[in-house]
Amino acid sequence: MERFRTLSLTEIRKMFQTLTPLQETRAYREIFAEGEIEGKIEGKIEGKAESLKRLLDRRFGTLPGWAEERLAKADSDQLDQWLDGVLDAGSLEQLFTC
Template sequence: MLAERVVEWTEKWKQQGLQQGLQQGRQEGIQEGLQQGIALGEITLLRRQLIRRFGPLPAWAEARLARASTEQCEAWADRLLDAGSLEAVLGSPE
């Protein structure tokens, strides 16, 4: 009888652990998705602003935008307000 209860409790704890793990995984996935969406939105907006101000972007600028972090996009967006050239915003081409 006790052995059966131990097995039952163990199974119950396993199920609870699995449910908690799934819930935590879902929450982390949602957060990561939101962060990626925000970063993509920032890059898209910055790209539009750069094109409007400086015209079509060269390949080096597109590549730099594609691998930019959120922090880098924010810094470039700040520079965009005062910059006289694309290079002044993103730096010189490599």
């Protein structure tokens, strides 16, 4: 703040007119892009979980709470593993132990 004390009101106004809008800054674009990527990854995980839930509902009937919890907490790799095993598993317990 000290460095601004020597500036006139006209100089300060001129300075504010030349500021780059936040949306045009490199940092903003990088943060926005990172958030967009994270959103896409989360969307893919949610899609896998929903697909697996539908398959399990058809195969084994309505899922118990513990199975739904496992689906909700699973990462992408775990969901892929369960999707690969859904047709071979004889029970929910067997699938979720692989």
